[in-house]
Amino acid sequence: xxxxxxxxxxxxxxxxxxxxxxxxxxxxxxxxxxxxxxxxxxxxxxxxxxxxxxxxxxxxxxxxxxxxxxxxxxxxxxxxxxxxxxxxxxxxxxxxxxxxxxxxxxxxxxxxxxxxxxxxxxxxxxxxxxxxxxxxxxxxxxxxxxxxxxxxxxxxxxxxxxxxxxxxxxxxxxxxxxxxxxxxxxxxxxxxxxxxxxxxxxxxxxxxxxxxxxxxxxxxx
Amino acid sequence: xxxxxxxxxxxxxxxxxxxxxxxxxxxxxxxxxxxxxxxxxxxxxxxxxxxxxxxxxxxxxxxxxxxxxxxxxxxxxxxxxxxxxxxxxxxxxxxxxxxxxxxxxxxxxxxxxxxxxxxxxxxxxxxxxxxxxxxxxxxxxxxxxxxxxxxxxxxxxxxxxxxxxxxxxxxxxxxxxxxxxxxxxxxxxxxxxxxxxxxxxxxxxxxxxxxxxxxxxxxxx
Numbered sequence: 001x002x003x004x005x006x007x008x009x010x011x012x013x014x015x016x017x018x019x020x021x022x023x024x025x026x027x028x029x030x031x032x033x034x035x036x037x038x039x040x041x042x043x044x045x046x047x048x049x050x051x052x053x054x055x056x057x058x059x060x061x062x063x064x065x066x067x068x069x070x071x072x073x074x075x076x077x078x079x080x081x082x083x084x085x086x087x088x089x090x091x092x093x094x095x096x097x098x099x100x101x102x103x104x105x106x107x108x109x110x111x112x113x114x115x116x117x118x119x120x121x122x123x124x125x126x127x128x129x130x131x132x133x134x135x136x137x138x139x140x141x142x143x144x145x146x147x148x149x150x151x152x153x154x155x156x157x158x159x160x161x162x163x164x165x166x167x168x169x170x171x172x173x174x175x176x177x178x179x180x181x182x183x184x185x186x187x188x189x190x191x192x193x194x195x196x197x198x199x200x201x202x203x204x205x206x207x208x209x210x211x212x213x214x215x216x217x218x219x220x221x
Numbered sequence: 222x223x224x225x226x227x228x229x230x231x232x233x234x235x236x237x238x239x240x241x242x243x244x245x246x247x248x249x250x251x252x253x254x255x256x257x258x259x260x261x262x263x264x265x266x267x268x269x270x271x272x273x274x275x276x277x278x279x280x281x282x283x284x285x286x287x288x289x290x291x292x293x294x295x296x297x298x299x300x301x302x303x304x305x306x307x308x309x310x311x312x313x314x315x316x317x318x319x320x321x322x323x324x325x326x327x328x329x330x331x332x333x334x335x336x337x338x339x340x341x342x343x344x345x346x347x348x349x350x351x352x353x354x355x356x357x358x359x360x361x362x363x364x365x366x367x368x369x370x371x372x373x374x375x376x377x378x379x380x381x382x383x384x385x386x387x388x389x390x391x392x393x394x395x396x397x398x399x400x401x402x403x404x405x406x407x408x409x410x411x412x413x414x415x416x417x418x419x420x421x422x423x424x425x426x427x428x429x430x431x432x433x434x435x436x437x438x439x440x441x442x
Contacts, residue, residue: 064298071292169399178390180398181405
């Protein structure tokens with residue numbers, strides 16, 4: 001029974017890693033669609049989103065199957081419920097990549113992001129990519145130290161988000177309302193992507209240590 | 222055992238109804254903060270958000286407790302996992318009300334929403350309130366017909382959201398980027414609030430009928 005349960009958990013963990021890596025690839029392609037006005041990259045993200053939704057359902061089915069067969073209690077049960085939450089966060093990250101890709105495609109062949117904002121979006125994309133990569137690593141091999149790094153990464157993302165808004169709201173903003181709105185929504189998509197990733201990391205820490213990392217701006221979102 | 226399980230489910234359902242009603246009240250107050258520049262209403266939303274987070278945790282604990290004690294299978298198990306998803310949607314609705322309230326407070330005592338947009342926001346708030354009310358009703362007493370109405374309500378919300386963007390992006394938009402960004406983000410908060418509510422309704426339908434209502438724009442978000 002115990003051996004079988006361990007094998008079940010490995011399968012859940014494998015699916016979660018696949019989902020995390022899928023969300024990471026999706027956001028990377030969405031960024032290419034956004035910053036290189038690359039239509040094919042944007043369309044690939046939209047196509048891929050169905051695969052991520054499917055992976056999410058696989059996690060749900062696998063967890064339901066384990067609960068039914070093994071009737072786990074205490075920490076094993078907590079682990080499975082946490083896996084469901086992590087899957088929901090990762091699936092949502094895929095949705096946010098999809099939103100970025102759709103924004104890029106809506107403006108194509110014009111760039112959705114004007115020259116003044118390319119630098120900050122490039123940095124936001126880099127941080128998002130690093131965070132998603134760490135989440136995939138932590139899920140494959142739980143590591144509280146690496147998971148804790150995500151908090152600092154999230155602070156970097158929040159600073160970039162603030163910097164973006166400073167440009168958007170500057171007196172010398174040379175573009176109209178439409179470009180400002182695109183910039184604000186895109187910024188929110190990257191920032192939420194990072195939030196969900198960091199949330200996953202927090203849940204891994206919780207599993208490893210039993211300690212809840214709370215932060216009003218992210219917990220439960 | 223069966224009688225005990227039914228009592229357990231009633232308790233979960235009671236908590237979900239409380240959470241749905243809490244989210245509804247939160248958005249109603251947030252709208253007052255937004256449209257009447259009412260600081261006390263905005264502050265009440267922010268205070269109340271911790272109560273909603275706490276209710277959410279109570280659902281999680283109760284479900285974990287039932288899983289451990291009763292080891293349910295098949296449809297009973299599906300029901301409990303669905304309850305977790307519904308709780309996550311409702312908790313997120315509370316977060317979105319919190320975002321509306323914070324936006325209103327950030328601009329206080331100026332209104333965050335200019336005169337041109339008050340009408341559309343009032344309508345969005347009315348639809349959000351109706352949807353949240355139906356979700357609370359359906360959770361208290363499952364009713365597939367009422368749950369199905371949520372789809373039409375969501376279409377109304379989507380139309381209002383499009384109407385809002387038409388004003389924001391009109392050539393005659395008389396305000397700057399900041400007001401346009403506030404309008405776009407606020408519109409998104411109401412629209413997402415409705416999405417999460419409709420998602421909950423879909424999950425109730427799924428429990429009642431076994432049928433999945435799919436819609437790419439909302440499923441899994």
